[in-house]
Amino acid sequence: MGILYENLLKVEWQQVVMWVIGGLLIYLAIKKDMEPALLLPMGFGAILVNLPMSGAITQVFESGTETGILSWLFDFGIATEVFPLLLFIGIGAMIDFEPLLTNPKLFLFGAAAQFGIFFTLGVAALLGFDIKDAASIAIIGAADGPTSIFVANILKSNYIGPIVVAAYSYMSLVPIVQPPVIRLLTTKKERLIRMPYGKVRITKLTKILFPIIVTIIAGIVSPRSVALVGLLMFGNLIRECGVLNSLSETAQKVLANLITLFLGLTVAASMTAEAFINWRTLMILALGLVAFVFDTVGGVLFAKLLNLFSKNKINPMIGAAGISAFPMSARVVHKMGLAEDKQNFLLMHAVGVNVSGQIASVIAGGLILSFYG
Amino acid sequence: MNFSAFVGTLPNILIGIVSIFVITLVIVLCIAALNKLTAPRKKDNDEEIK
Numbered sequence: 001m002g003i004l005y006e007n008l009l010k011v012e013w014q015q016v017v018m019w020v021i022g023g024l025l026i027y028l029a030i031k032k033d034m035e036p037a038l039l040l041p042m043g044f045g046a047i048l049v050n051l052p053m054s055g056a057i058t059q060v061f062e063s064g065t066e067t068g069i070l071s072w073l074f075d076f077g078i079a080t081e082v083f084p085l086l087l088f089i090g091i092g093a094m095i096d097f098e099p100l101l102t103n104p105k106l107f108l109f110g111a112a113a114q115f116g117i118f119f120t121l122g123v124a125a126l127l128g129f130d131i132k133d134a135a136s137i138a139i140i141g142a143a144d145g146p147t148s149i150f151v152a153n154i155l156k157s158n159y160i161g162p163i164v165v166a167a168y169s170y171m172s173l174v175p176i177v178q179p180p181v182i183r184l185l186t187t188k189k190e191r192l193i194r195m196p197y198g199k200v201r202i203t204k205l206t207k208i209l210f211p212i213i214v215t216i217i218a219g220i221v222s223p224r225s226v227a228l229v230g231l232l233m234f235g236n237l238i239r240e241c242g243v244l245n246s247l248s249e250t251a252q253k254v255l256a257n258l259i260t261l262f263l264g265l266t267v268a269a270s271m272t273a274e275a276f277i278n279w280r281t282l283m284i285l286a287l288g289l290v291a292f293v294f295d296t297v298g299g300v301l302f303a304k305l306l307n308l309f310s311k312n313k314i315n316p317m318i319g320a321a322g323i324s325a326f327p328m329s330a331r332v333v334h335k336m337g338l339a340e341d342k343q344n345f346l347l348m349h350a351v352g353v354n355v356s357g358q359i360a361s362v363i364a365g366g367l368i369l370s371f372y373g
Numbered sequence: 374m375n376f377s378a379f380v381g382t383l384p385n386i387l388i389g390i391v392s393i394f395v396i397t398l399v400i401v402l403c404i405a406a407l408n409k410l411t412a413p414r415k416k417d418n419d420e421e422i423k
Contacts, residue, residue, distance in 0.1 A: 104401045104408070121385070121386060122379055122386055125375060126375060126376065128375045131381070134382070200408060200412075203413065209411075210404065214400055217403065221395075221396050221399075222392070222396065359400075363393055363396055367388075367389045367393060371388075372385075
């Protein structure tokens with residue numbers, strides 16, 4: 001009984017706040033279907049690591065150190081970047097780049113929609129964050145969980161927990177965050193622009209050569225990003241080669257699910273009350289929103305800029321799909337197009353831009369690493 | 374507010390934005406060339422239709 005009271009008395013209010021945050025993440029995952037594969041394990045993990053003297057994380061006692069399973073998984077899977085990198089094989093195997101290959105120009109929107117990363121870098125530095133932390137926070141704008149984890153970890157950021165929570169939360173909030181920004185930046189006339197579909201036939205050879213070429217280019221220009229781009233493209237190569245169907249399926253389902261399961265729980269190891277409950281966490285959440293908003297601004301304004309010089313007008317809404325949140329962002333743009341005109345099908349254009357954002361965000365991560373890594 | 378840190382990031386922000394456009398532009402050109410090189414010849418297309 002004495003031990004029970006002793007442990008009860010060790011509960012601090014900060015830990016209780018973390019239980020509430022964990023509960024909130026679980027609620028959002030189950031009730032609101034927001035990235036449940038990640039938010040649910042993270043929510044549960046947040047509760048798990050914030051119990052007094054939790055055995056799930058490493059504890060130092062007078063008798064010695066006891067290694068917790070989540071701390072061990074963190075050291076093994078995140079500190080070494082193994083988890084985010086392996087997850088990228090699965091993501092690569094899931095992506096069909098055909099809409100992008102049919103209209104390669106769309107790739108430029110993926111680049112434009114990384115503007116939020118660079119904008120947030122400046123704002124975070126202005127707000128007094130250490131430059132490595134500012135760069136890690138900026139990468140929330142990649143709208144890509146594994147890239148955020150990878151970059152924040154290499155830069156040894158002190159805020160990896162809040163950064164990952166912000167990245168995944170805003171990814172699932174794309175349908176709420178993007179539409180008002182898009183509406184603010186576009187006129188009704190622009191939103192009504194219809195874009196014809198080309199008749200380019202993409203050969204299997206192109207689909208096979210594409211991941212190899214992207215890896216070589218990204219590797220030469222931004223060597224720090226080659227592990228991420230390379231494994232993303234490797235996943236895509238096993239999908240497109242046509243002779244590794246069972247491996248491709250395994251990567252898409254078993255590998256991706258397994259890593260996601262561990263990733264969510266493991267990230268929670270960094271969500272201890274002392275690391276999470278401070279005003280900087282709130283600032284990071286706010287900066288994450290800034291990053292997503294300015295990604296959208298970058299993509300939409302770039303499309304409007306191109307329209308000044310182009311004969312075939314582009315619906316500027318598709319620029320917003322250049323953030324890496326796949327496929328939510330493409331779906332948002334498609335739905336907004338349909339809301340304006342029931343015959344305006346922007347889906348494939350938006351998907352093309354969206355998958356380009358997947359690659360561009362990883363390249364942006366590599367650039368950030370080459371500056372501050 | 375740390376203005377000197379902000380000013381210090383500006384060159385990297387500029388280089389980053391330009392670099393990402395250059396890299397993607399190179400990839401766009403490669404895809405366009407790839408599409409052209411691997412496009413089925415008109416003769417093959419006609420035969421396929423037949």
